Amino acid sequence: MKLSFTKEQDEFRNEVRQFIRDNLLNNNFKIQSKGLIADCDINFSKAMSAKAWIGFTWPKSHWGQGRSYVEKTILNEELYKVQAPIGYHFLADRQVGPSLIHFGSSWQREYFLPRIANAEEGVLFCLLFSEPDAGSDLAGIATTARKEGDYYIINGQKVWSSEAHLADYGWLLAKTNFDEGVSPHHACSEFILDMHLPGVKVRPLINIAGEHSFNEVFMDNVRVHKDYLVGQENGGFKQIMAQVDYERAGIERLMQNYPVYDQLIDYMKIKQLQNKRPETYEWAKDQICQLEVEFQTGRLLCYYTAWMIDQGQKPTSQAALCKVFCTQYEQRLNDVAMRILGPKSMIRNSGPGAPLDVDVASCYLWQPSYTLQGGSVEILKNIVALRGLKLPRY
């Protein structure tokens, strides 16, 4: 139980900080706090790729660096402090790559992995999972992929697809088995969908923060070649479940609104509140320290999850628990921040009179999504109970 970083790890962290200074902060980068997927900037992704920081934990045999999840957590922690624009490669790096490494065909790996690792043009990925009638119940999807010769004909509708309007490819889950009595868990397949194929239509959805982040995606008789089926036909659900732990495990769940926290503390240190309303300051100080306790606890949970993965342990329950904790912390953070900052915190887009540089009102409006996206808190608690504590099913 040595819960401090090694010299090498500290050096790596400093290296990342320097990189951020060189590539962002010294170039007048504006630190904002938005959705989970930060802004897309292919040039920043290319700069990261030049440092071999995309495909960080992929095996060396597959265009990766074979580095540890603890180190990846260090990398992500620093990137998320400033909300670095990693949106271009984010999903591909975190999910597409590992899925292809485990389940992809040789040509899929040879085609996509180096392009993702090198942040080349044309490999921005979005996810096509949820549907209007299938959210938590992912197996209940209705999008079909019917085999006709060498092609699958895709028909259906996806929803909540972040960055689908920018994406080159979609990672799609569709039904491929239509036999009676087959369990839905054995009836789906994963595909790589070229978003520019005829029949694919993307419609923006505006969220309550007024932002266009996610979309509806309609697929109308889209012809996808069988070479774009990933892994086993009808094995899609199993394949997704194998990867979902890694989606849940990241420190990004704790740091989405870090700029709010960081700027809030600076605000407190300037002690404007203290001079005007000392009793409110005392209350605010107590609130912030509770946030700090929770933040530090969440941080340890994230590093512990990463360490478990590095030890070769299955992180299923721990990753779920970690995400529950971190996303609930983030919701509290925005709520408390606005209460401390007072009514002027409602001024949007850091307009005149807004107390912080970051748009904390916007963060507050984003927050209902934190405990929903990537597995709702309720589903995750089921996982902790059933898989972690081995409680019986109903």
Next chain:
Amino acid sequence: MDFGFSSEQKMLRNSFKEFFNKECTPDLVRELWDDPRGYSEKIWKKMAKLGWLGLIYDEQYGGSECGFLDLFILFEEMGKSQLPSPLFTSAVLSGLIIDACGNEAQKRSYLKPMISGRSILTLALLNNGGEQDFHSPEIEATIDEKGEHRLNGVRWLVPYANAADAILVCADAIGSESGPTLYCIETKTDGVTCTPLNTLYGENKCVVHFNNVKVTADQIIGDIGNGNYCVEKILPQAVVLKCAEMIGGARHVLDSTVAYVKERHQFGRPLGALQAVQHLCADMNTLYIGARLVAYQAASRIDLHMPADKEVAIAKAWCSDAYKQMTWIAQQLFGGIGFTEEYHLQLYFKHAKECELLFGDSSHHRAKLADAMGL
């Protein structure tokens, strides 16, 4: 970042576990709560023989020179078992103070016999307001007609005072402009009365009255006016070891609740199959793992002699709330049976509240955290 244990630590933990499982039953705990001295002499001697009272002290005083983490593991396992014993007040609070601030003669007179199991020490920390006494001890050492120093005052919730051989206490002393002075006073001294209190958590705690108690210069630990320093110096370690006890207790609460909801059937199925119950168990699990991590983080830093003010505050703040909340959830899930004195859950429910209130609750430690953060 290494969250694993060495094989020596695992072996040590197993030996602690086996000992407590064998020696300490829930029935014994209740017996000892009713006992006037509140601990088992037999078990105490066994622990002394195993070297556990001197785990981290120098060999020259009979200690085993083990690391801080080893002691942490001992308290974690002890917290699970709920064994009432003077270990914390004697080997930790008092022992650490004398080890840090006592002179050689005092270490030989007090530390060595304590480690061997021959004597028990205790620290009288809380003043009349129930506060950790740092700047207003409310106990005065004055000079009487004969020119002797006399102590007058009262101390509350002093652990095992009526079984202890000596009490460490801070008093405002003559000639000390800079603050209270720490005295080590033998309990058999004239004027010292220790009366057991009936409190929420049944472990032995007394009110101690000092009535014209004669004190001499050789009873001063450290320097005149330096009493606060002596106590403050060891408090971080003490607080973290209290957190160890807390996470030990919390672990037992989690495990026994999960086991119970798998066994208990209602509506034709185990309680644990109901989603509301599953989510409460998941909540307990989350509180527990967070508590364990922050407690070990503080312990790890102390073990490595790194600054740990912030981490100690975070640990006590989180553990205070988490352990308590876990016991509330557990009481809910055990239903009526958890509300009986006969059932074991009440030991932990009470333990959690006491541990929350001693050495600062979460709001106290948030204030310390604010200082560490420069707010």
